[in-house]
Amino acid sequence: MVAPGDFFTIHLSDPKGSVTGSTGTRKVGVELQASGQTPGTPAKLTGVDLADLNLGNATTSDNAGVLTVTGIRSTLTNSEAFTGFYRAGDKLDDLTPTLGSSCAQLPEQPRPATKPATRIAAGGPRGGLPLVGGGIALLVTTSPGRRT
Numbered sequence: 503m504v505a506p507g508d509f510f511t512i513h514l515s516d517p518k519g520s521v522t523g524s525t526g527t528r529k530v531g532v533e534l535q536a537s538g539q540t541p542g543t544p545a546k547l548t549g550v551d552l553a554d555l556n557l558g559n560a561t562t563s564d565n566a567g568v569l570t571v572t573g574i575r576s577t578l579t580n581s582e583a584f585t586g587f588y589r590a591g592d593k594l595d596d597l598t599p600t601l602g603s604s605c606a607q608l609p610e611q612p613r614p615a616t617k618p619a620t621r622i623a624a625g626g627p628r629g630g631l632p633l634v635g636g637g638i639a640l641l642v643t644t645s646p647g648r649r650t
Contacts, residue, residue, distance in 0.1 A: 529550060573596055
């Protein structure tokens with residue numbers, strides 16, 4: 503039985519992506535912290551292939567040296583990173599990376615919350631999926647742009 507106080511926290515770090523043509527992959531570091539009788543074991547994984555990316559319907563815009571790509575579809579490829587809480591093939595939120603040249607004025611980056619507003623309870627995996635996808639999208643937009 504899962505009690506209301508049983509939960510896990512997922513920290514995603516060091517996001518990286520690679521794209522060939524209209525497809526790509528998303529790698530991240532994953533740290534899983536569990537409490538109570540939450541299924542799974544705490545883990546710290548690096549370079550996890552987290553998601554497949556589909557840029558088939560993505561659009562780009564360029565504004566004063568800042569390139570924004572919107573509508574990159576992402577699908578979870580590694581359920582191990584979440585101790586099976588989510589399944590491979592689950593749709594994640596679309597990604598919107600922003601890249602800028604050295605002379606560009608990049609948009610202000612959102613600040614991380616000091617305390618999570620919501621914790622995903624272990625008993626209801628389907629309802630928390632947008633939170634994970636949103637976290638991934640946040641990491642994409644807060645990672646430093648490559649400067650050339």
